[in-house]
Amino acid sequence: MVSKTEEEQVNRLESQVENGGGGAWEYLCLVRKLKLRRSDKVLKFGLSILNDPKKRSALGPEEWTLYEEVAVAAMDCQCLDVAKEFTKVLQKKFPGSKRVGRLEAMLLEAKGSWAEAEKAYMSLLEDNPLDQIVHKRRAAMAKAQGNIPLAIESLNKYLEIFMADQDAWRELAEIYVSLQMYKQAAFCYEELILSQPTIPLFHLSYADVLYTLGGLENLQTAKKYYASTIDLTGGKNTRALFGICLCTAAIGQLTKGRNKEDKENSQLQSLSAVALEKDYKQRNQSKHSLLTATLKSLKLS
Amino acid sequence: MGGETKYEIHQNAYIKLVLHALKHKTSAVNGVLLGRLSGDDTVEIVDSVPLFHSQIGLLPPLEIALIMIEEYYNDKGLSIVGYFHANERFDDFELSNVAKNIGDHISKYFPGAALLLLDNKKLEALPKGKDRNPVMQLYTKDASRSWKLVGSDRLTVKEPSANVILLDFISSKKWKDITDFDDHLDDISKDWLNSDLFN
Numbered sequence: 185m186v187s188k189t190e191e192e193q194v195n196r197l198e199s200q201v202e203n204g205g206g207g208a209w210e211y212l213c214l215v216r217k218l219k220l221r222r223s224d225k226v227l228k229f230g231l232s233i234l235n236d237p238k239k240r241s242a243l244g245p246e247e248w249t250l251y252e253e254v255a256v257a258a259m260d261c262q263c264l265d266v267a268k269e270f271t272k273v274l275q276k277k278f279p280g281s282k283r284v285g286r287l288e289a290m291l292l293e294a295k296g297s298w299a300e301a302e303k304a305y306m307s308l309l310e311d312n313p314l315d316q317i318v319h320k321r322r323a324a325m326a327k328a329q330g331n332i333p334l335a336i337e338s339l340n341k342y343l344e345i346f347m348a349d350q351d352a353w354r355e356l357a358e359i360y361v362s363l364q365m366y367k368q369a370a371f372c373y374e375e376l377i378l379s380q381p382t383i384p385l386f387h388l389s390y391a392d393v394l395y396t397l398g399g400l401e402n403l404q405t406a407k408k409y410y411a412s413t414i415d416l417t418g419g420k421n422t423r424a425l426f427g428i429c430l431c432t433a434a435i436g437q438l439t440k441g442r443n444k445e446d447k448e449n450s451q452l453q454s455l456s457a458v459a460l461e462k463d464y465k466q467r468n469q470s471k472h473s474l475l476t477a478t479l480k481s482l483k484l485s
Numbered sequence: 486m487g488g489e490t491k492y493e494i495h496q497n498a499y500i501k502l503v504l505h506a507l508k509h510k511t512s513a514v515n516g517v518l519l520g521r522l523s524g525d526d527t528v529e530i531v532d533s534v535p536l537f538h539s540q541i542g543l544l545p546p547l548e549i550a551l552i553m554i555e556e557y558y559n560d561k562g563l564s565i566v567g568y569f570h571a572n573e574r575f576d577d578f579e580l581s582n583v584a585k586n587i588g589d590h591i592s593k594y595f596p597g598a599a600l601l602l603l604d605n606k607k608l609e610a611l612p613k614g615k616d617r618n619p620v621m622q623l624y625t626k627d628a629s630r631s632w633k634l635v636g637s638d639r640l641t642v643k644e645p646s647a648n649v650i651l652l653d654f655i656s657s658k659k660w661k662d663i664t665d666f667d668d669h670l671d672d673i674s675k676d677w678l679n680s681d682l683f684n
Contacts, residue, residue, distance in 0.1 A: 471673070
């Protein structure tokens with residue numbers, strides 16, 4: 185998960201390298217640090233360094249980290265020859281290494297040799313049952329084979345041990361959403377908010393899930409979490425602003441004929457609407473009238 | 486609507502959807518189809534809007550998108566006539582419940598709605614053959630109100646050279662220029678109409 189500034193930084197570096205302005209090593213380090221998935225670029229830029237003996241030796245001991253990074257990227261791009269070659273290089277340098285063993289297992293996975301990869305991962309786990317990466321690879325393999333129930337089971341088992349792993353909670357939540365298992369997805373986001381209460385993305389996703397679940401109570405809670413997202417993002421999050429409008433409209437529908445909406449509720453909606461109008465006017469004038477019409481239909485519905 | 490409705494998709498609408506799927510290879514993507522009835526038994530899919538590439542099963546972004554899209558296209562005499570979906574995995578040919586639900590919703594307002602599913606195998610085979618058919622599977626609602634796969638002869642691309650153009654765009658990595666509704670919600674200055682895409 186990266187911030188907008190971090191993403192812009194990576195993108196800038198990426199076009200810089202693409203256009204021959206150098207900075208490939210910086211880019212590769214940044215991608216590795218932020219755990220981004222930009223395999224085609226990592227492969228391209230990494231190869232340009234590794235295939236040049238001068239550039240390669242300039243890396244010193246970091247050369248091996250790069251081999252690993254590029255091997256994984258190669259697997260992601262299905263360039264299995266490159267991946268195999270680099271894995272061999274690492275095998276030679278670090279014989280008997282478990283880290284290289286993991287790479288070999290991933291290569292089997294990339295080839296689609298599921299049973300062999302599973303055997304390799306299981307034997308790695310025997311030696312180190314707390315290897316988080318291997319645990320997650322097994323869940324990923326289940327997903328890749330289309331065995332979603334097994335992927336869910338694997339992730340749940342993993343999270344029982346490693347309950348602080350945000351990435352795993354998010355992956356699980358997204359799997360649940362894709363299966364329309366919204367209650368379970370909500371649980372995942374609740375865990376994330378509990379452990380990291382100041383990350384707006386979790387509040388936003390939680391609100392989205394609650395809205396999707398529907399029902400008066402969920403809508404009211406969703407509205408609260410859209411509001412907290414707005415709070416945490418200084419009012420700049422378009423999705424949260426829309427969320428307030430959607431919730432207000434939906435709650436209005438459900439409470440028609442009951443006691444009039446309290447002032448605070450409608451105030452929040454109009455504040456959000458005003459913020460959206462201002463934003464569109466400033467940054468996308470051509471879509472402004474569409475926005476106005478959208479807000480109008482929400483107020484009426 | 487009659488059981489033998491044909492669907493004709495315009496080149497640009499078709500290409501946008503495939504490019505969108507190619508831009509986000511590691512996730513499921515979806516989009517809506519805009520069009521109109523043409524004659525007694527043909528639905529013309531004139532345009533498409535790529536929608537999302539993350540958390541497709543969530544309602545709020547979808548609701549906003551549909552309101553805005555309808556608002557824009559109604560002025561042009563077009564309505565939402567279908568839905569496009571591309572699964573996350575290469576060999577997954579199952580129509581997910583999310584896709585069916587969204588299709589159901591669209592069918593309420595346009596009874597002959599089409600559900601298109603990206604056919605990854607056909608897409609992969611495209612450079613090798615001279616296939617003029619769209620690289621999508623067509624599903625329609627049958628009398629029992631469930632989505633059924635129908636013969637590929639009922640979905641055609643209006644322009645016969647569409648796949649040639651598509652292959653051209655693929656080799657020039659044109660998918661980089663596609664904007665979807667997710668991108669717009671993250672940065673409202675981005676144009677989900679992709680008005681400059683084919684210039």
